[in-house]
Amino acid sequence: MPEIIHRVGIACSPNEVYNALTTDKGLSQWWTTDTTGAGAVGSIIQFRFGGSGPDFEVAELQPDLLVRWKHSGEMPGPWIGTEVSFQLNKAGSQTFVKFAHSRWKETSDFMAHCSTKWAVFLLSLKEAIEQGEGRPYPNDVHIDHDE
């Protein structure tokens, strides 16, 4: 099945990335400022972008190594059944984040948009940790003038 993959190296410990992926405070600093519900396996995280947005269920947590979410709910439609994972791997003075948004039913313009947009948000994660300030929604980098 089609998948989106990305990889960024962040000058920090795996634990700093893990915290940014598993807490409301951490997630709100790089994806969307309106994030609630992060927690243990089974938690439903609600990511909101101007009122609406996706829910993800925390499916697997391996501290400082792996975070895996299963999409939950009905929107956006093409995300139903998809999964998101973040694998963390320390190498020298940086931690690599290998990202995957997998199990798409088909490729599409929307999937291509999401691929670029995930890159934007992973760069926001890198900036949030390395520079103390990311670019989460609503201050995110736009890639479409209709956004």
Added chain:
Amino acid sequence: MPEIIHRVGIACSPNEVYNALTTDKGLSQWWTTDTTGAGAVGSIIQFRFGGSGPDFEVAELQPDLLVRWKHSGEMPGPWIGTEVSFQLNKAGSQTFVKFAHSRWKETSDFMAHCSTKWAVFLLSLKEAIEQGEGRPYPNDVHIDHDE
């Protein structure tokens, strides 16, 4: 076969994007400043990053609609046999660029790196056209501290 896809909307005409994808001057403003050989179908474009880098053969040109390249030469190894395409689609006041780097033999950390890096360079293309200045190599955004 695995592929990388992206999509960005640029506030310009399809012709402005087409020129940025089919001329040495245009390509040097967003991917690498050291670009030579762009031209008609059959041309070999040499993209150099500090002395080394990939060659691509221009495989198909549909003015203001499509640019397709076939990888040429031996480096980087995982790119052998791959293709890159840019589909242009005008929608309102912007032109969407749908990018694909296809025919990878397998997914890998390197492919994930390239996926994120292509997003960085497509944002550079967008900035070059909309703001008059992109971030081509050697002024590109780094996503790995070993770059």
